[in-house]
Amino acid sequence: MYTALLKHIQHYIPLNEAEEKEITRNFKVLQLKKKTVILEAGQTCKGNYFVAKGCLRMYFFDDKGVEQTTQFAIENWWISDYTSLALKKTSEFYLQTVEDSTIIVLETAVEDALLEQVPKLERYFRLMFQRAYGTSQHLAKYNHTLSREAHYRHFNKSFPDFVQRIPQYMLASFLGFTPEFLSKIRAKKDQPIS
Amino acid sequence: MYTALLKHIQHYIPLNEAEEKEITRNFKVLQLKKKTVILEAGQTCKGNYFVAKGCLRMYFFDDKGVEQTTQFAIENWWISDYTSLALKKTSEFYLQTVEDSTIIVLETAVEDALLEQVPKLERYFRLMFQRAYGTSQHLAKYNHTLSREAHYRHFNKSFPDFVQRIPQYMLASFLGFTPEFLSKIRAKKDQPIS
DNA sequence: CGCGACGTTGATTTGCCTCAACGATTGTGG
DNA sequence: CCACAATCGTTGAGGCAAATCAACGTCGCG
Numbered sequence: 454m455y456t457a458l459l460k461h462i463q464h465y466i467p468l469n470e471a472e473e474k475e476i477t478r479n480f481k482v483l484q485l486k487k488k489t490v491i492l493e494a495g496q497t498c499k500g501n502y503f504v505a506k507g508c509l510r511m512y513f514f515d516d517k518g519v520e521q522t523t524q525f526a527i528e529n530w531w532i533s534d535y536t537s538l539a540l541k542k543t544s545e546f547y548l549q550t551v552e553d554s555t556i557i558v559l560e561t562a563v564e565d566a567l568l569e570q571v572p573k574l575e576r577y578f579r580l581m582f583q584r585a586y587g588t589s590q591h592l593a594k595y596n597h598t599l600s601r602e603a604h605y606r607h608f609n610k611s612f613p614d615f616v617q618r619i620p621q622y623m624l625a626s627f628l629g630f631t632p633e634f635l636s637k638i639r640a641k642k643d644q645p646i647s
Numbered sequence: 648m649y650t651a652l653l654k655h656i657q658h659y660i661p662l663n664e665a666e667e668k669e670i671t672r673n674f675k676v677l678q679l680k681k682k683t684v685i686l687e688a689g690q691t692c693k694g695n696y697f698v699a700k701g702c703l704r705m706y707f708f709d710d711k712g713v714e715q716t717t718q719f720a721i722e723n724w725w726i727s728d729y730t731s732l733a734l735k736k737t738s739e740f741y742l743q744t745v746e747d748s749t750i751i752v753l754e755t756a757v758e759d760a761l762l763e764q765v766p767k768l769e770r771y772f773r774l775m776f777q778r779a780y781g782t783s784q785h786l787a788k789y790n791h792t793l794s795r796e797a798h799y800r801h802f803n804k805s806f807p808d809f810v811q812r813i814p815q816y817m818l819a820s821f822l823g824f825t826p827e828f829l830s831k832i833r834a835k836k837d838q839p840i841s
Numbered sequence: 842c843g844c845g846a847c848g849t850t851g852a853t854t855t856g857c858c859t860c861a862a863c864g865a866t867t868g869t870g871g
Numbered sequence: 872c873c874a875c876a877a878t879c880g881t882t883g884a885g886g887c888a889a890a891t892c893a894a895c896g897t898c899g900c901g
Binding site: 794795796824825827828831 | 888889890891892
């Protein structure tokens with residue numbers, strides 16, 4: 454159950470048996486069906502979510518009522534609304550499973566206590582946030598340089614198997630364009646052999 | 648010299664005198680003139696930079712050789728290429744002062760030792776990265792929802808004094824459009840009184 | 842004073858959106 | 872297990888926001 458998470462933590466910091474126990478005692482496991490919503494806009498986010506298996510996404514509704522996906526999280530990534538968590542403010546985002554998923558939750562209610570019990574975890578999460586923030590710095594670069602079409606081709610090349618796992622309309626919105634446009638790009642790419 | 652930083656840290660975690668001393672001993676202060684480059688693409692980033700006074704920006708050159716600004720950091724913000732720091736990889740970014748600035752540096756060379764001496768700082772940096780990442784999550788939302796013009800107006804309204812401090816071409820590129828377009832937006836806004 | 846950096850303005854072009862209508866695929870209840 | 876609906880993807884015509892290119896003001900600095 455917890456092996457994926459423990460393995461991931463130990464990739465960054467060593468854990469003794471007592472600490473492992475403390476961790477498994479504080480994290481909760483969720484088995485969720487595809488399309489289950491675990492956070493809704495307007496609520497205050499109550500946990501930090503680790504994807505052991507499957508996929509989560511973060512999204513919101515724009516002023517026209519259209520869903521806009523801003524992030525995905527697959528195996529070994531954490532996801533949450535971190536502003537909502539830190540400031541205990543209501544969120545502007547939704548969180549939802551994209552596939553049937555196994556999620557490990559660190560609930561706000563137990564977070565402080567756990568971090569006091571196992572202070573090493575401060576370092577682990579510091580490294581996680583640093584990694585996530587670093588990734589967002591690179592994403593910003595792609596958004597500045599690449600045309601929408603180039604951005605898609607780049608993403609497609611970088612994560613070919615992930616692209617297969619998710620509906621196209623989510624990918625389109627994540628990359629910042631419309632499903633129709635994505636459809637046209639693909640039509641161009643997969644030219645008939647003439 | 649260090650008061651801005653110490654005050655900022657103490658806003659998140661309490662420090663005793665010994666810890667304060669340890670911190671001031673490990674951080675370096677830089678007094679830098681406007682337009683000083685402190686990191687160049689191709690180098691490995693060697694420090695984490697806290698702006699005590701002034702302004703830093705992060706940028707890169709696109710395939711046409713045009714500068715693209717991806718981030719600003721003003722007073723009480725940290726900035727660096729965190730992927731380069733974490734993985735000790737060469738950076739794709741430049742860091743430069745926008746104004747005459749006072750910068751406090753945590754150099755990679757002393758970071759590990761300091762964090763061992765003052766483990767509380769793990770928590771401080773965890774919170775800093777969480778805040779920064781949270782901000783990037785919200786930025787992603789604006790980029791998805793707003794037209795370029797609306798994005799400018801929103802930014803202008805949110806940070807009216809900051810907009811005055813920086814050249815327009817940097818702001819334009821940060822918001823993801825051309826200086827010419829920014830110029831046209833402003834011309835529209837400041838209509839003659841007829 | 843003169844040069845270079847920065848900002849403005851207008852004409853033209855283009856990447857992508859919008860809207861609409863139509864296939865394909867999935868899933869659900871009878 | 873099939874029928875039908877809902878969801879998802881495709882295709883085309885037309886339009887618009889913003890880019891590009893070029894030329895010209897203007898300000899600050901060496």
